Amino acid sequence: MTVSMNLGKDSYDIVIERGALGKIEDYIDLGKGKALIVTDSGVPAEYAKTVADRLSGSVFTFEQGEKSKNFDTYKAICEKLLELSFTRSDAVIAVGGGVCGDMAGFAAATYMRGIAFYNIPTTVLSQVDSSIGGKTAIDLGKIKNIVGAFYQPKKVIIDPDVLATLPERQIKNGLAESIKMGLCFDPELFGLFEKADYLDHIEKIIEASLKVKRYVVEQDEKEIGLRKVLNFGHTIGHAIEASVPFGELYHGECVALGMIPMCGESVRPRLVAALKNVGLPISFDYDREKIYSALCHDKKSVGKTVTAVRCNEVGSFVFEQTTPKKLIKLI
């Protein structure tokens, strides 16, 4: 199936198709243009190889993990593009999770001030969320996604078959964002996570999540209004993520923990039960001082106040101006 993102001249299609990787030339036509496939060591190497072989592209592989999402790797991708004499007729193709897509996308957004970018997300998290919306970025110091660009891909190709090779923890990690989208927009989607057999509905989960994300991004491409709702659970979640050593908690696990304090009394027990059902964490040995310090540096803070998102009823949300001090008390 194809979900179309309507963003004026930056519109593009999201294709969801089992086995798409093995016939990628049906979805990506570069004409005489060259392709650099950017992937990381955590992604089965045959995925990037399949794409590279079918599009006569080159492969750039960086070490997996958030720690690689930095200026050095960004620069290395740009150097590779330069070494291969890439021009504005050529393309960058990400094959990997969110880190890979964010970084390859930022390189594509800025190399020659922008060349074509295609995204082939291979994790649940990136398939349901991060691969669409056009937010590209790298980290700096301990602050995630602080340097980047809004840059839309030419196409996103989602092959659910690739999820088969993912570890269970990775899958659950990705589902946290879907739970978030269900909580704030789609009670039916949220309801799936309250069922024991939720994993049988993975394609429905991907599709419903993409449609929520599409709705929000189309309303607010540059994140000046509504789109901030997608930060639900992220203000505290990012701070938790920054307070622990890289990799100790996955992004989705931090979002799960970050959503709980932002729910109203009637929603919280349902969320906690759903998180338990999915196998996401519901509590953690918090380092409050580190979390507070990270909250104060969160890029979403404007001056000394922070725009946070609350969910007081499943399927709805409210924005709230608050402060790091008040937020830390909620945990």
Next chain:
Amino acid sequence: MTVSMNLGKDSYDIVIERGALGKIEDYIDLGKGKALIVTDSGVPAEYAKTVADRLSGSVFTFEQGEKSKNFDTYKAICEKLLELSFTRSDAVIAVGGGVCGDMAGFAAATYMRGIAFYNIPTTVLSQVDSSIGGKTAIDLGKIKNIVGAFYQPKKVIIDPDVLATLPERQIKNGLAESIKMGLCFDPELFGLFEKADYLDHIEKIIEASLKVKRYVVEQDEKEIGLRKVLNFGHTIGHAIEASVPFGELYHGECVALGMIPMCGESVRPRLVAALKNVGLPISFDYDREKIYSALCHDKKSVGKTVTAVRCNEVGSFVFEQTTPKKLIKLI
């Protein structure tokens, strides 16, 4: 006077005003927002200090010259913004020449995916040309401006008084771009450079050049068509610049040298005479092999052909598809 750039929601004003620096708060209103003034060691320090004092801003100074226009300095500016806890309510202000504006602009374009950017150009080159148009960038290896973004400033403030402290060679360097704009668009502007007293007309030169640049940028903000005319003299010019040690030739000197072979028979003698009059070079001990190699890497090349601009009559231009091989023969 004020020249307005009409670019839809990215529109902005260019203010040309003697003494503007000393009353900068009349032109830049940040509300409660913070300001980082980015300057370099070649700019009289009092310029940045004046702006910082009047806007309660901080100053970031990097070492002058093209060699600083790299990932390291770009990263250092981002780190400074992070250290000062800059948010989307704050602003970056460049006080310097093209290198400074390009790099500060790229940092502003990408820090938090874009915060406000103001440009206060202090060289002829940046006042007549590079400060407007929204092209920000850094260099990589020997290739200039290969990584960057299209990002419009909130305002450009030009204070012609600051030119008084510039060395003569710097002034002439900047005028090459004005000569280019006169050649391709404005015979009257070009005619000024054929007069012995051309320097008495500096404000007229700035204004006329800005208006040509404005016309071209408004027609083609993202450089997909007409804007390539501004590359007149630059395809060969950039290659010459890449072929010599950093700083041996100034950018404008390379553009001057790069324009000569791209003129028709009737125009070339007039251009050479004007360049002589202004004191710009008309010949050089070329290293053809290095120039050829740089031409092949020029970011404007599409596959194996290059879009070059020719001037066969003063005030006009034509686009021409050519190859590095043909270009090198013209020198």
